[in-house]
Amino acid sequence: MTGRRVAVVLWLAGLALAAAQIAQTRFVADFSSFLPRAPTAEQRLLVGQLRSGAVSRVILIGIDGGDAASRAKASRALAQSLASSPLISSAANGSGGNFERESGLLLANRYVLSPRVEPGRFTEEGLRVAIGETLDLLASAAGLAVKPLVARDPTGELLATIEEMQPAGGPRLVEGVWASPDGSRALLLARTRAAGSDTDAQAKAVSFIEDSFRDAAAGAGERAMRLVMTGPGVFSVRSRAMIVHDVERLAAVSMAIVAALLLVVYRSALALGLGLLPVVSGAVAGIAAVSLGFGAVHGITLGFGTTLIGEAVDYSIYLFVQSERTGAAGGARWIEGFWPTIRLGVLTSIAGFSALVFSGLPGLAQLGVYSIAGLMIAAAVTRFVLPALLPASLRIRDLSPLGLRIASAAARLAWVRWALAALALAAALVLFVHRETLWDPRLSSLNPISASDRELDAELREALGASDARLVVAVRGASADEALESAQQVGARLDPLVASGKLAGYESPARFLPAAATQRARLASLPDSATLRERLSRALARSPLRVSKLEPFIADVERARGSPLLTREAIRGTALEAALDGMLFADEDGWTAVLGLRAPAAAPIDAGAVRAALDGTGAGKAVLLDVKREVDRLYSGYLRQAFIASAAGLAVIVALLIFTLRSARRVARVMAPLVASVVVVAAWHALAGTRMSLLHLVGLLLVVAVGSNYALFFDRMAQDRAGAPRTLASLALANATTVASFGVLGLSSVPVLSAIGSTVALGAFLTLLFALQFAQGAPQHADDHPYRGPS
Amino acid sequence: MRPVRACLVMACIALGPARAAELDVASLFESIAHEPPGRATFHETKFLALLDTPLESSGELVFTPPDRLEKRTLKPRPESVTVDRDRVVIERAGKRHSLAMREQPQAAVLVDGIRATLAGDLASLTRTYSAALEGTPARWRLVLRPLDPALAALVERVEIGGAQAQVRSVEIFQADGDRSVMTISPSP
Incomplete structure (x- = not known):
């Protein structure tokens, strides 16, 4: 008894510790955790981009409804309030221009920022041309500005600097x-200060x-x-909400079904509790283990919590239902007779889930750790x-009559046996035929975002001309x-492509902060005051502009x-830094600059031309x-x-079975129903047109x-005929709870959850059916088939 | 509908001193609005304190009722400014700049007053300016003063001169003393 008391105390203490751990756990839903953790340098770059790159921080905003004037008014008010928030690093709606707010900074630094500053520009001829252009502009409609x-x-x-920073074009302006x-939707483009993978910060934004x-x-x-919003951060916030919503709702429903089922069978609220x-306990331990090991818990892992109900509830069913014959539930005889079988079952499950832990993919490793713990x-x-x-x-009611009824029904329906055999064979054939298209190699197959949201995102991106940074x-x-x-x-290599129309443009961090050498070279092109004055007087000899009017210019150059x-440091907190942020990253081995390419209107970017332009140079x-392609390749x-x-x-499971059962035939009999039902479930997905994802594999x-x-x-029943009816009844009950809870999960609107749900509900049911029809251990009526003892 | 609106507008406008029976803004604009669309050539001279000699430019104006005006400069450098509803497009040196008028009043003001006048669109004109009319139908002058203080800080007044239903000149007086004169003559 003291040993048992120790167990209870340890259990309660463990629960308290786990609950404390869960209380300080962060829940995330960003899909980059389904990307590998330690890939090559190039892939690390990619993952970095998706987690925290400029692209990951974009929020595309649309305002629908009302009339154009009120939309414009709301757009202005919204942009203003976003610009003042510490959560948002920049918000643009086309009014004023993003960088004109920084005109003081740009004016003061125009000689290091302007791409046109080079030695030739400040010679007599260069000045004549440049000033001539300005006088033309003065005569033009823009003259007043x-x-x-x-x-x-x-x-x-200054004009050259501003033009460099905000390329011409852009969305249509209304009001x-x-x-x-x-014209029916006002548009804004915001960037969050936090990375797209920081779901909590994104939710705040x-x-x-x-x-x-x-x-x-x-x-x-x-x-x-009405407000519409898309973007990676918005999507991960929305997925998390969807998953949490589904998990809460479906977990409650499946819990209720399972509880009702057990109550009917046990007829005891105490037994149910x-x-x-x-x-x-298992769910709490699982979440705490993931939180400890990974620092944060993914929404999908949480969703998996409900699925655990399916398997873990079986253990207590086995204990209660099988115990009757052995006296008080959990008595020494049950422990001796049944516990080794359950232990073996737990070990095989752990072997299966280890596959996930060692996958190197944080998202799946979480599922593995969660399940094993x-x-x-x-x-x-x-x-x-x-x-x-x-x-x-x-005392739980004796369920042996139920077991016997199931057994005799199974024995009478002999044709089912042949139907099942035919089904397995046909399924194998279907799998063979569909072998090329069984699996979906795209990461987006895990994405719970609805097609309409993705359409909206594409619409907003196109209208805003926002680079979707595909390239x-x-x-x-x-x-x-x-x-x-x-x-x-x-x-410099991309400029010819822009000039020839192969690219609409590109975004480079060097525009916002030129390299020191470039800045030095630009400053070195500036002549001293005396030289400048002398060159100006010759350049302006026949111009209506007098050198004497240009003293402010000479002073600025000096x-x-x-x-x-x-x-x-000098641009900290300005729109320039916000633009730079997300295009220039540090990691442990150095720095990365990222240039986003903008596709020409109505045509994709010619990647070959870009590659050729980059190859032919020293910028190797x-x-x-x-x-997108790299992500999919990475995922596949x-x-x-x-x-x-x-x-x-699977190999470990087989080895475990061989080690324990010590008979190739018994191992084969244990494995056959499993293999058959996996094959049938996979074939069912293939026929339904569902390409399976990683979550189906799970x-x-x-x-x-x-x-x-x-x-x-079933194998055990073959060794112990007397207890077989009760054991079979416990299996039927366990199976009913599994099918019910996973079946409910299969109704989820989140694809990853419905994938697991439908797969397991069908698979578990089929496994029992196959085992019942083909295993040796199924109980029989004594008068039908006299007991011959285990082989 | 139109007379009713015109009466309302008239009530709002402080008319100039020469408020003769035969010369009122509403009927002037009415007659301008009925002019067939067409082309005209212009010659513009800008007098800037910054420069010793005035800047000259010339080209043509193309007006498409009700609210599209293109000012196509041919000399000294080709340039085109199109005002179409609330959008200004400036094309020069192969580059196209698209601006929202309310964001860039300085760029638009030179053309917008003319456009509204050519369109006979008194309502639009009086949203931006206070208008005063003087002279006779054969030789009238419409003086426009910006209502928006930001605009008034740049442009003191615009004077549009004309004969009957024809606009003949636009003179812009900037707040800093600079000014520009544009003379308009119908295309041959």
């Missing part, structure tokens, strides 16, 4: 703000935008306006804690400055010559990344790796884990 700056900046460097091509919009819409006096203890704790609680808590008076050029350097210098070299270079360190590479790990897990692993328990019990 240019006039105040002519005396300080007659060569037009002075960006709008969709048909999203709700801040929603609140700001409500105020802005109220200010515009229009109730009919005790029976659920292992499940709850959960199952181990659930089994241990069943074995050591439950018996201590069960009152001696608790980016990445260059590395030992220092930030070196990376910027390389970015500039890459830019000041620029002596001023320090522009640094990241540049890498062109096709983000991972899928392959997961297969290998699963095969290894589901199949779970089928093997749950099913191995059934098969092992």
Whole structure:
């Protein structure tokens, strides 16, 4: 008894510790955790981009409804409130221009920022041309805007700087703000300060935008306006909400079904409550283990919690239902007679889930750790804690009649046997025919975002001309400055492609912070005051502009010559830094600059031309990344790796069975129903047109884990005929709870959850059916087939 | 509909001193609005304090009712400015700049007053300017003063001169004393 009391105390202490751990756990839903952890340098770059690159921080915003004027008013108010928030690093809606706010900074630093500053520009001839252009501009419609700056900046460097930073084009303007091509939606583009993978911060940003919009819409006096938002961060916030919503709802439903089922069978609320203890303990332990090992828990892992109900509830069912014959539930005889079988079942399950832990993919490793910790704790609680808590008076009704009925029904329906055999064979054939298209190699197959949301995203991106960064050029350097210098070299190779229309443009960090060498070279092109004055007087000999009017210009040039270079510190907190952020990254081996390419209207980017432009140069360190293709390639590479790990897990299961059962025939009999049902489930997905994803593979692993328990019990029944009816009844009950809870999960609107749910519900049911029809251990009526004893 | 609106507008406008029976803004604009669309050549001279000699430019104006005006400069450098509803497109040196008018009033003001006048669109004109009319139908002058203080800081007034339903000149007086004169003559 003291041993049991110790077990209970340990269990309670463990629960308390786990609960404390869960209380401080962060829950995330960003899909980059389904990307590999330690890939090559190039892949690391890619994953970095998807987690925290400029692309990951973009939020595309649309305002629908109302009239154009009130949309524009709301857009202005929204942009203003976003610009003042520390959560948002920049917000643009086409009014004013993003960088004009920084005109003081740009004006002061125009001689290091302007791409046109080079030695030739400040010769007599260069000055004549540059000033001539400015005078033309003065005569033009833009003259009024240019006039105040002519005396300080007659060569037009500020204008050149602004043009460099915000390329011409952009969305259509309606009432002075960006709008969709048909004008019916006002558009804004915001960037969050936090990385896209920081789901908590993204959630804050999203709700801040929603609140700001409500105020802005109220200010515009229009109730009919509606806010739409897309972007990686928005999507991960939304997925998390969807998963949490589904998990909460479906977990409650499946819990209710399982509880009702058990209550009907046990006819005892106490037995029901005790029976659920292992499940709850397992789920708590699983979440705590993941939180400890990974620092954060993914929403999908949480979703998996409900699935654990399916397997862990079986343990207590076995304990209660099988115990009757052996006296008080959890008595020594049950422990002696049944516990080894359950233990073996737990071990085979752990072997299966180890495949996930060693997958190298954080998302799946979480599922593995969760399942292993959960199952181990659930089994241990069943074995050591439950018996201590069960009152001696608790007696579960004898279920042997149910077991016998099932057995005789199975025996009578002999044709089912042949039908099942034919089904397995046909399924194998289907798999063979569909072998090329069984698996979906795209990462997006895991994405719970609805097709309509993805369409909206594409629409907003097209209207905003936002680079979806499908294609980016990445260059590395030992220092930030070196990376910027390389970015500039890459830019020089891309310029001809822009001129020839093969690219609409590109975004380079070097535009916002030129490399030190470039800045020095630009400053070195500036002549001293005396030289400049002399060149100006010759250049302006026949111009209506007198040198005497240009003293502010001469003073500015002199000041620029002596001023320090522009640094990241100098632009801290400005729109320039916000733009730089997300294009220039540090990691442990150095710095990476990323140039996003913009596709020409209505045509994809010619990757071959870009590659050729980069190849023919010394900028050989540049890498062109096709983000979507690389991600899919990475994922399908991972899928392959997961297969290998699963095969290894399967091998361990077989080895475990051989070691324990010590008979090739018995091992084959245990494995056959598992293999058959996995084949049938896979074939069913193939016929339904569902290409299986990683999560289906996880589901199949779970089928093997749950099913191995059934098969092992059938094997045990073959050794112990007397207890067979009760054992069979416990299996039927366990199977009903599994099918019910996973079946409910199969109804989820989140693809990853419904994939696991449908796979396991069908697989578990089929495994029992196959085992019942083909295993030797199924109980028979004594008068039908006299007992001959185990072989 | 139209007379009603015109009466309302008239009530709002402070008319000039020569408020003769035969010369009122509403009927002038009415007659301008009925002019067939067409082309005209212009010659513009800008007098800037910054420069010793005025800047000269010339080209043509193409007006398409109700609200599209293109000012096509041919000399000294080709340039085109199109005002179409609330959008200004400037094309020069192979580059196209698209601006929202309310964001870039300085760029638009030179053309917008003319456009509204050519369109006979008094309502649009009086949203941006206070208008005063003087002279006779054979030789009238419409003086426009910006209502928006930001605009008024740049442009003191615009004077549009004409004969009957024809606009003949546009003179812009900037707040800093600079000014430009554009003379318009119908294309041959």
